[in-house]
Each structure stands twice: as C-alpha cells, then as structure tokens.
Amino acid sequence: MQVLVIGAGVIGLATARAAALAGHDVIVAEQASAIGTGISSRNSEVIHAGMYYPTGSVRARMCVRGNRMLYAFCEARGVPHRRCGKFIVATNDAERTRIEAIAEQGRINGVEGLEIIGGNAARDLEPELSCIAALVSPTTGIIDGHGYMLALQGDLEAHGGAIAFETPVERLAPGLHGWRVTFGGREPGHLDVDAVVNCAGLSAQAVARNIEGYPATRIPKQVLAKGNYFAYAGRPAFTRLIYPTPVDGGLGVHVTLDLAGRMRFGPDVEWIDRETYDVDAQRAASFYARIRTYWPALPDGSLVPDYAGIRPKLTGPGEPAADFMIEGPAEHGMAGLINLFGIESPGLTSSLALAELVVSHLDA
Structure with missing residues (x-):
C-alpha cells in the first residue's frame, strides 16, 4: 500500500x-x-508518565504505553535522554488533595512508581524546594527531541x-x-x-x-494556546523537573531541565487568536509570582524571555480538556x-x- x-x-x-x-x-x-x-x-x-489524563482516554493509553516505548527506542537507538524524574508539589492543603487525586488517577492509568512524600523528604532531595508534600514520578524524563x-x-x-x-x-x-x-x-x-x-x-x-x-x-474547532518559556540566568537549582498543580489549559509554570544542564520555566497558558511566537518580557511578573510559591529564593532579574510554542487545542478557556x-x-x-x-x-x-x-x- x-x-x-x-x-x-x-x-x-x-x-x-x-x-x-x-x-x-x-x-x-x-x-x-x-x-x-x-x-x-x-x-x-519532557517524557511524560501519564498520570493526569482521564481513565480510558486516548491520551492516557497512548502516554503510558508511549512512555515505555520511547525509553526503549532511545536506549536502542542511542537518542540522548535522561530519566530524571519529577515532583508535582503541593504548597497548601488544597493542593495536597489535588496531588493525591492525580496520584490515584495515575495508578488507574497504569503509571509505575508513583509515591507521595512529605515536605521534609522532598527538601532532602531538592533543598531549594518549598512544599508541604510532593508526588514523585520516577518515570518522567527529558529527551533530545x-x-x-x-x-x-x-x-x-x-x-x-x-x-x-x-x-x-x-x-x-x-x-x-x-x-x-x-x-x-x-x-x-x-x-x-x-x-x-x-x-x-x-x-x-x-x-x-x-x-x-x-x-x-x-x-x-481549533483553539490556540500559546506557552511562553523563560530561561534562568543562574545555575540550576533543581535536579528533577518540578511541577505545580495543573491550571486551566496546561500543567502550570514548571521547572524544565535540558540535557545540557540548563534550567528554564514554563510554559504558561496564553490564549491567542493567531500564530505568534514572540515572548512578552512583561509576562515575567506572573512567572516570578507562581515560581516563588515553590521556590521562594528565585532571585529578582533572573528570568530571561526564551521561546514560545503553540498547543493546537480543541477546547478553549473554562472548557473540559x-x-x-x-x-x-x-x-x-x-x-x-x-x-x-x-x-x-x-x-x-x-x-x-x-x-x-x-x-x-x-x-x-
């Protein structure tokens, strides 16, 4: 054929x-x-683990299976990648309840190795982190796309x-x-x-x-959701990916690492009506506010506009994903x-x- x-x-x-x-x-x-x-x-x-998506959804099934297939492919073909793991952090009781629900959804979806640890245990592993609890995802990683x-x-x-x-x-x-x-x-x-x-x-x-x-x-219909990224000008503060609890339209402004050891933050969610990839430096203010909920020591003036991507969504603000x-x-x-x-x-x-x-x- x-x-x-x-x-x-x-x-x-x-x-x-x-x-x-x-x-x-x-x-x-x-x-x-x-x-x-x-x-x-x-x-x-990011190589995602698959804990966020509804039971039986195509996203859940494809992500969990795809995660295992992708690691095997990378190892067989020598594609640069690292199984660094990630924390989804809770900074208050409402967020703790949220990460407990995410952990349960992940277990239903077949995600392996999920574990909730307390704030002290999380800080033992990531000393710069501020949280009361964290969901540990050991099968999350990064890849040279x-x-x-x-x-x-x-x-x-x-x-x-x-x-x-x-x-x-x-x-x-x-x-x-x-x-x-x-x-x-x-x-x-x-x-x-x-x-x-x-x-x-x-x-x-x-x-x-x-x-x-x-x-x-x-x-x-197609709804465009722009995700902006800001690079961090200093040395990386974390060895794992650090995610807040999800927000409408995305997974929240999180810590991403690349294989060269650089740290950046993003993406946020900016609903747009046409393709544009410029990163507005003024958006940094909301980044500082969100990041400091889990990393209070983020220095002033350390975020630099980096790049942006666009998600081709089928639903818009306030609608179920x-x-x-x-x-x-x-x-x-x-x-x-x-x-x-x-x-x-x-x-x-x-x-x-x-x-x-x-x-x-x-x-x-």
Whole structure:
C-alpha cells in the first residue's frame, strides 16, 4: 500500500516510520524545509508518565504505553535522554488533595512508581524546594527531541520511505483506488496514493478543509494556546523537573531541565487568536509570582524571555480538556483516510504508541 503522511513533525515521522516498518511504501509531505519545525521544536522535551489524563482516554493509553516505548527506542537507538524524574508539589492543603487525586488517577492509568512524600523528604532531595508534600514520578524524563526525530527519519528512510520538503498539500480528492493528492511548492503536481494520514499539527484542520467530500461537521474547532518559556540566568537549582498543580489549559509554570544542564520555566497558558511566537518580557511578573510559591529564593532579574510554542487545542478557556481526536473511516466513512486533530501534550511521549494505533487502522 502506498501511504502519504502529511507533516514531518514528531507524530508524522513516527507514523511514517511505523508504516514503513509494516511494509508500506511511504512518502511524507512537509510544507517546511526541514523536519520538526512546528510544535515538535517548541515544547518542554519532557517524557511524560501519564498520570493526569482521564481513565480510558486516548491520551492516557497512548502516554503510558508511549512512555515505555520511547525509553526503549532511545536506549536502542542511542537518542540522548535522561530519566530524571519529577515532583508535582503541593504548597497548601488544597493542593495536597489535588496531588493525591492525580496520584490515584495515575495508578488507574497504569503509571509505575508513583509515591507521595512529605515536605521534609522532598527538601532532602531538592533543598531549594518549598512544599508541604510532593508526588514523585520516577518515570518522567527529558529527551533530545530533535535527536529523536532524526532517528525516526533514519528508520523511515532505511525502510524505503522518503520526505518531500517544501511540498504543501493543497487538495485531496477520492480516486478510483485511493486518493489523488495535489501539491504546491517548488515542484507542484499530483500523486495517486492508496491512503493518507493527516499529521499536520497546527495545520490539520486546514488540510481537512481541503479534502473533497469530507464532512465539515467532523472538523473540530481549533483553539490556540500559546506557552511562553523563560530561561534562568543562574545555575540550576533543581535536579528533577518540578511541577505545580495543573491550571486551566496546561500543567502550570514548571521547572524544565535540558540535557545540557540548563534550567528554564514554563510554559504558561496564553490564549491567542493567531500564530505568534514572540515572548512578552512583561509576562515575567506572573512567572516570578507562581515560581516563588515553590521556590521562594528565585532571585529578582533572573528570568530571561526564551521561546514560545503553540498547543493546537480543541477546547478553549473554562472548557473540559478534549482528548486526542483520531478520525478514521469508521468515523467519517471515507476509505484510506485518517485525520489526527488536537495532538498536543503529551504528543511527543505518545508518538510511538499513536503511530502503532494509526498503522493498525491502515492495516484493518
């Protein structure tokens, strides 16, 4: 089967790799000139454990399975990563109740090794931390996201797949035996394929609107939630990732570490109506206030605007968080077509498991 995957971000690359390993003839169409230039290059590069998501949700299932698959992949392929663990901290009794509920949800979801410890025990491990309790997640880690995507690309190409850069998909039309794809870009033209997987991230809804005959009612709304990051100008104060309790639209302004040993904070949640990646230095005031609830010693003037990413959400402020949305023939009635909508965090962690799921639909 000839399969076209739209988008060479982490989800598209993982899906294309899985399809190639399953014996399909795979082409990836990417509108940019390189892999992973969108959501995949503007996140925390965290390997999530899976304790936040509702029982039985696609997010919960894909994150927990994807976590295990991702560690195994990194170890087998030599992708830089570190299983550093994380604390979700409670600074008052209400937050303690919240982390107890998160711990229970994690156990239901099959997350391994979760444990709640008291404030003194947390400070023994992270002396700069201020909290009354912490949920310890030993299977949370960090990864070199670009190194991971390069490894996925390498596997894809080693199994006969290819990526066509600067190749935006302008139209998809059902054909006699699959799909007629119309491309723009430097070398516009047409291609006939048996199946199409839309992994276009922030552009997924736009791609779906260009599918001839696709039910418009099945295209979900897209809500953009910008996440800003601030770098820390001094030496790292923590050896683990430190998370507050979640907030509306995200997991709260947390401590992230990278494999080079640098510490940064973010992301926050800024609801926006268009793509923009500038970080407003004035947002630092809210960062200082939130961070000092768990790290009172954060020095004045130590936060520097770093970068921003955009989450392609399906729900907006005050609405319950939507699950990952995977629309195949069983949902929309069009053979050989799978659309992925709203694949935000924990998309990177879930990528190998999501790819496995999508290819199982192709092979059905």
